[in-house]
Amino acid sequence: MKYLYLLLVVFISTKTFAQMPMGAGGGSSAIIGKISGTVIDSITNKPVDYATIALSKSQQTKSTNGSLADDKGAFKIEKIIPGKYRITVSFIGYQTKIIDPVTTTNSKPDINLGTIKLSPNAKLLNEVVVEGQTSIVENKIDKLVYNAEKDVAIAGGNATDVLRKVPLLSVDYDGNVSLRGSSNIRVLINGKPSGTMAGNIADALKAIPADQIKNVEVITSPSAKYDAEGTSGIINIITKKNNLEGMSGSVNAGVGIRQNSGNLNLNLKKSRLTVTANGGGYYSWPQTSILDFNRINNNGDFNLQNGRSTTERLATNGSIGADYDFNKYNSVSSTLKLNWFQFGVDGFNDNKNSFGGVQQAFTRVTNNKNRVTGYDWNNDYTHKFKKEGQEISLAWQLTQSNLVNDYDSYFSTVARQEIGTSDAINKESTFQLDYTHPFKKIVWETGVKAILRDITNDSGVDSADLSGGNRIPVDGRNFIYDYNQDVLSAYTTFGFTLAKKYGVKVGGRYEFTDINGFATGTAAFTPFTNDYGNFVPSFVVSRTFKNFQTVKFSYNKRLQRPSVFFLNPFLNSADFYNQSQGNPLLGPELADNFEINYSTFVKTTIINASIYYRATKDIIESIITNRSVDGKNISFTTYDNVGRNNSVGFNFFGSVNPTKKLTLRGNFNIYTYDINLSAASANISAIEDKVYLMYNGFLSATYTMPKGLTFETFLITNSPRRTFQGRNPSFNMWNLGLKKELFNKKGSIGLNVIDPFNNRKNFESEIRNPAFIQSNNFSIPFRSVGVNFSWRFGSLKVNQNPKKGVKNDDLKQGDGGGQAGGGMGN
Structure with a gap:
């Protein structure tokens, strides 16, 4: 409760201060x-x-x-x-x-x-090319924006397909997203954190239909007004919302040999009231993967596996929201989002192993079910003063997500079954107060925020003797684990211009984190408490030149707190010889980011180039070691703060229209991996101590034809990703799309083809440890053909009552506003 009292005191004092100028001269401010x-x-x-x-x-x-x-x-x-x-x-x-x-x-x-x-x-024609059209990629003062709704070749897919085409981002074969080579990012939905992202982000993104996404914002150098979470930056996914008067809606559907989706949106706007609702679903046909796994220990022990597994995914989601303007100066907004996502993996492995000279061969059959359900309830109130740009807003968010992981394994050589279950509940309450005050030449922003997070994980493992039917709890693996994390923060920023051509924005944010964790039902975990404070400054200066040229330099400090996905102490031993477990004692990553950016727009050509440096300490990576179980050295995966990584990179994005109908785009990012390990991590690494070079990029072309036809193709390539123990798979993909507009541009039908010449793809990884070498080849079906359809309906008109309502985020997008740019160099 002390945190709520603190927020209340700050709110009252800020509100009082905010109204002081009105008494002096607010009555003379002009009506907007x-x-x-x-x-x-x-x-x-x-x-x-x-x-x-x-x-x-x-x-x-x-x-x-x-x-x-x-x-x-x-x-x-x-x-x-x-x-x-x-x-x-x-x-x-x-x-x-x-x-x-x-x-x-x-x-x-x-x-x-x-x-x-x-x-x-x-x-x-030659004088006004592209003036009236919104580009698929926009370079704004504080972010790079990818307008997904303008893209032909993403309809019928999911958010993962969208992010694969966003400059600066790369997405691997399993859907894991990284920004300039770092996977430590903050993913927001409409500017707010979502409970669906509390677990595995890759799985959560697969549950969001591409047809719901309006655009994606990439912010590599956020200002102090943003949460400090995410060492490499922020990805903000903006969903579609209609602001025109009347009743309208849209239907989107896609059917393919790999995945299917459907989505319905409804919008009602009458005078000062706006009501929106949407619902949709996603289903991927079962796909069979082929696995080859080899692990050889230095003492001659080995474990060889090959098998097949079938994965099936199903997701539904929906939301309902309302905005209401009481008058020109006061408005409220409330949105409730529901989500449900499930995937199952059923398969078998033929195992051949040798431990201590004793060889064994058997078949293991496993059924694994994962389910995520939850909701996000957002509420906002905004009061605007008569002075233009002066406002105060209060936001409250309640979110809950349940992450369930159940498995059972059968072993052919012994009449035994292992049954495991993990049920994690993540509850979050967020309170935020923001105030903006424009002076003559300076814009001042300040605010406070509290995030109260409670995670409870109920884990259990039973061993069953199939011959006798007895089911016995496994000692030390049936427990309830509680993890509490409270984050209190306050920020202030100042934005101003110098000599008309220089923009400056400087700010600071302080975040205090209080953590405690304990377990009941087992003595395997020692209760612990931890707290730390972090000051995270931000600074950006921009210089504009003739012909739309801009040069920017920015610096900020960011941190990455481990999520429940990394902290969960549940031991997953569905595969006895490949076990995994989270680490509840993980500490946060801290990163210093420097960036120099140049951008220009010349006729139909857009160029954006950046040189950046990121120094990250206490970097979190997975660790694979030997673990002795029943006298056998098996593979054990967990997570730890392994050391410091210094990364230097260069990013280039370009877009050009050689002709009116043809648009070419390309993005290339090259960066280094230079890890300085802690003493403990160095003992379990066998890779060479040198600097590794990695890259990712894409090329795309869009061609518009008569009669509403548009063709697009793009190619993605990612190098293998290095870790301190080895390398993870590379990834590449080729996509083609064709769209035909229908019903006077109210509808469209499209065809998408992914990798037409590759029915399957192989993904190889290798881990080296002083005690063993472990290699893995994972083959999945990849070629895909799909058809999608969209239709917009309803009668709309421009609303004649100006809307002053709440910005649908708690992070206040668009830091420019005529002042210094926000914190991004792209």
């Missing part, structure tokens, strides 16, 4: 309005979708605000202070139209320009 309208073709009278609308002061050409028209040609520019303005409307192949002056007043702050007609003009 908007300018709206609809753009159509002067000949066909059809909407000009995605036309560019630029706003500037009357009799001036320098744009200060703007908007894009939607697929109905409708647009709106919000946060307009009463005055005289110049409106410039343009689009590819049309003559630019200027409306000057457009006057708004305190008594009439909202202006509807009605229908604006653009006249076709072929002579202007």
